[in-house]
Amino acid sequence: xxxxxxxxxxxxxxxxxxxxxxxxxxxxxxxxxxxxxxxxxxxxxxxxxxxxxxxxxxxxxxxxxxxxxxxxxxxxxxxxxxxxxxxxxxxxxxxxxxxxxxxxxxxxxxxxxxxxxxxxxxxxxxxxxxxxxxxxxxxxxxxxxxxxxxxxxxxxxx
Numbered sequence: 673x674x675x676x677x678x679x680x681x682x683x684x685x686x687x688x689x690x691x692x693x694x695x696x697x698x699x700x701x702x703x704x705x706x707x708x709x710x711x712x713x714x715x716x717x718x719x720x721x722x723x724x725x726x727x728x729x730x731x732x733x734x735x736x737x738x739x740x741x742x743x744x745x746x747x748x749x750x751x752x753x754x755x756x757x758x759x760x761x762x763x764x765x766x767x768x769x770x771x772x773x774x775x776x777x778x779x780x781x782x783x784x785x786x787x788x789x790x791x792x793x794x795x796x797x798x799x800x801x802x803x804x805x806x807x808x809x810x811x812x813x814x815x816x817x818x819x820x821x822x823x824x825x826x827x828x829x830x
Contacts, residue, residue: 717813717822720781724810724826727780731755731788731808732828734772741769745806748790752777780810780826787811800829 689697734755739745742765746754749761755772759765779785787809789796800807807828814823 723781728808728828737772741767745790751788782813782815784811784815804829
């Protein structure tokens with residue numbers, strides 16, 4: 673009988689975690705979650721930069737195919753849309769054989785349209801090497817020219 677009473681008393685005292693123990697575990701989880709969220713944000717930022725660079729490479733390849741068919745690159749006015757739909761503005765290419773992309777040109781990972789500037793129709797920025805027929809740019813996370821880190825511009829000539 674005495675043994676049964678001792679077992680019941682032990683059961684009452686070990687029914688679960690105390691409030692302090694629960695709060696300590698929650699604090700540990702919060703610290704771990706903050707660490708993974710910071711790491712996750714860095715990984716996402718890097719993935720967006722890589723995605724923008726990959727998109728520029730796809731547009732670059734499509735522009736090369738356009739040039740082979742048409743004998744020139746789209747003007748700045750025609751833009752990347754000329755890779756998807758045949759241009760109707762001057763100069764209208766005679767041998768357009770597109771579309772040169774699988775889908776319409778999409779914005780960069782930050783939601784801003786890529787900047788396309790043709791050397792024939794516009795003045796290229798001064799930092800661009802002189803022999804390039806066009807440039808493609810993404811302005812990064814800050815969506816404006818210049819910047820460092822996540823806001824760094826992604827440029828086709830770099």
